[in-house]
Amino acid sequence: MTNKITVTPSLQDYLETILNLSEYNKKVRITDIATELNVAKSSVHQAVTQLDKIGLVVHERYGPLELTEKGRREALKVRDKHEILVKFFTEVLGVDSEIAHNDACLIEHVISQETIDKLIEFFEKYVKKQSKGGNSI
Amino acid sequence: MTNKITVTPSLQDYLETILNLSEYNKKVRITDIATELNVAKSSVHQAVTQLDKIGLVVHERYGPLELTEKGRREALKVRDKHEILVKFFTEVLGVDSEIAHNDACLIEHVISQETIDKLIEFFEKYVKKQSKGGNSI
DNA sequence: AATAATTATTAGTCTTACCTAACATTTATT
DNA sequence: AATAAATGTTAGGTAAGACTAATAATTATT
Incomplete structure (x- = not known):
């Protein structure tokens, strides 16, 4: 196998959406992502928590979120x-x-x-x- | 959406494998599919049961299996x-x-x-x- | 024909990724 | 500042699709 998938397709979708949203919004919120991806806020929450854990996103409770440099590269x-x-x-x-x-x-x-x-x-x-x-x- | 997925990617893989195997073997067995797809026999079993239920495959207990015409078309x-x-x-x-x-x-x-x-x-x-x-x- | 080996099935578990509903916190409005 | 509205979090549930281990049935071998 050559296609080692480090980040699942689902997480890739979240990253990509966060990148797109951050380009006019700067502050990206859970709700925006949920709307964009047509998914429940709780689903976004759990995905963002995962992304945070693996260092692709920074997110503090009840606050907005941002891609890390590594996350940005992955999203790009x-x-x-x-x-x-x-x-x-x-x-x-x-x-x-x-x-x-x-x-x-x-x-x-x-x-x-x-x-x-x-x-x-x-x-x-x-x-x-x-x-x-x-x-x- | 234009891509209405009737049969999941996983089931498509099973169909395709069954088609390929049936081209020299005629009799296709659960074990062959498991070997080919690198998957447990029990996983093949449940997939085949599903394919049988939706009329893409004919399979009787402990016997070999075959694609139906509809299954063959899908596999192709x-x-x-x-x-x-x-x-x-x-x-x-x-x-x-x-x-x-x-x-x-x-x-x-x-x-x-x-x-x-x-x-x-x-x-x-x-x-x-x-x-x-x-x-x- | 009896036993061993192979093949198939069943039961129960795990992970991913979604969901709803209830609750908590923050932000906006009066 | 109090309350309403919006946003975020948590808990618990579901479905797909894989797994292992135990059991059943079939086929081969002695």
């Missing part, structure tokens, strides 16, 4: 995967953007970094070709 | 996804084949049929271009 990894997947699906394959988004939300948690790196490489070459030749592939 | 859907994913990863992206296989094993359960269809379309065009132009993309 997931979000970057999401973004290249969506770009590839929509711009290269021509998949409808809602479907692309849904698929990316699931695939981002299981695809290896190796494959993602190759996909990025490919995508960059592809875009270059497109802008030159205007070719169909 | 998953395996076809696996195959195009591996081909794309290895032949287009140049991913190492073990990594490609591992990634495909996880992605096959969550990627939509829409995206797979577009990927197949793309792959066919790509192969055609390659054989003509011998181009790098």
